[in-house]
Amino acid sequence: MKNSNVSKAGYTEKNRKGKGRRFLLLFLAVLTVTAGIFFCVCYITEIRAEKAMSEWKKSSGEIDWIKDMIGWIQIPDTSISYPVMQRKDDPEYYLHRDVDGRYSFCGTPFLDGRCSTDSDNLLIYGHNINGRRFFGALQNFREKPYFDSHHDLIFTTRQAVEKYRIVSVIETDVSSLAFSFADTYNENDYRKYGTYLLEQSKFTTEEQKKLSENFNQEKEIWHTYQFITLSTCRTLEGTEKRLLVVAYRERNENNEAAE
Numbered sequence: 001m002k003n004s005n006v007s008k009a010g011y012t013e014k015n016r017k018g019k020g021r022r023f024l025l026l027f028l029a030v031l032t033v034t035a036g037i038f039f040c041v042c043y044i045t046e047i048r049a050e051k052a053m054s055e056w057k058k059s060s061g062e063i064d065w066i067k068d069m070i071g072w073i074q075i076p077d078t079s080i081s082y083p084v085m086q087r088k089d090d091p092e093y094y095l096h097r098d099v100d101g102r103y104s105f106c107g108t109p110f111l112d113g114r115c116s117t118d119s120d121n122l123l124i125y126g127h128n129i130n131g132r133r134f135f136g137a138l139q140n141f142r143e144k145p146y147f148d149s150h151h152d153l154i155f156t157t158r159q160a161v162e163k164y165r166i167v168s169v170i171e172t173d174v175s176s177l178a179f180s181f182a183d184t185y186n187e188n189d190y191r192k193y194g195t196y197l198l199e200q201s202k203f204t205t206e207e208q209k210k211l212s213e214n215f216n217q218e219k220e221i222w223h224t225y226q227f228i229t230l231s232t233c234r235t236l237e238g239t240e241k242r243l244l245v246v247a248y249r250e251r252n253e254n255n256e257a258a259e
Contacts, residue, residue, distance in 0.1 A: 065158065066099060070111055072156040073124060073230070075166075079137045084124055084155075086111040095125075106134055114182040117157045120190065121181045121197075121227040128232040128243075135232035138245050141169045147203050153247040155228060164228055164247035167208045168201035174240045178229055187222045191215050197227060197246050211248065226251055 063072055063083075071084040087093040091113030098104040105127075112123035126135030140146045153164040170178065178200075181193035198212045214221060225248045234241035 063156065068094075069099065070117060070157065073109060073228075074154045074156075075150060076152050076154070078140070078150060079133070080135070082109045082126070082134070084109050084111055086113070086115075088113045109135065112182060117159070119183050119226075120223065121178075121183075121193065121229055122155070123179065123182060123229050123231060125231050128235060135230065138230055138232050138243055139234075141166075141245050142171070142202065142243065144203055148205075153228060162226075162249055164226075164249045165207065166245060166247045167205065167211060168197055168244070168246035169203060170197070170200045170244040170246065171202055171234070172200070172242050172244060173238070174242060176242065176244070178244055178246075179231075181227075181229075184222070187220055190222045194225065194227070197229065197244075201246075224251060225249065 063069075068085045068087050069083050070086045072082070073084050074081040083099055085094040085099065085108050087110075092110075093101075094108040094110040096103060096105060096107050098106075099108055106129055107127050109124055109126040111117075112125070115122050126138075128134070128136040128139065130136070132139050141150070147166070147169055151166055153166055155162050155164060170176070172178065177193065177196050181197070184190040184193060195212065195215045198208055198215065201208060211225070214224075228247045230245045230247075232243050233239070234243050
């Protein structure tokens, strides 16, 4: 009788373990299928977003200006060529929306709500999408040869076509001083923020050194230069990590650029 009870107890325990394993396998199977569906949906969404974005690319030198579209950003010889949106009453509206306002995981590059197209520093945000797509292509600038061979950035607004020079690549996080810099209202702040954008760069160039010297000289330079700071995530290194690619132009130069 005693042996029978032990046998039953052993069978019950084994049965429980078997059920536990089956439940675990079923759970893992459901998780795998769910993850597969999720990634498929994300991939399809990304492809649709890229297709929709390509339809908005310049045609015959013309831009189809639509509501909330304040400019077009392009880095020649790269995949960066996108409309830039802005909605001041809802600054992150385009974080996960396409140019028509429909949901898009990839979003659309947008200008910081504190900025105008004449601000001292144009902060433009975009997603780092798998495969270095969208603003993920900015990750290439973390490599010195790439940085050395891609100097120009063109920003087209309704008023002008301006050419900028890429001078700084900054690996930082959301607490970066760069995100405090849109417009400045005195010489000291302008020097402080401009110097930060230049001296925090991962790489050093002669042009960058010369520009830094201008920021450190005694004569007034307030508003002499305008910066564009492109910001994207470094997701695999932490959710708060950011990559900044910074370009500048001298305001009193004629920077009209042909596409």
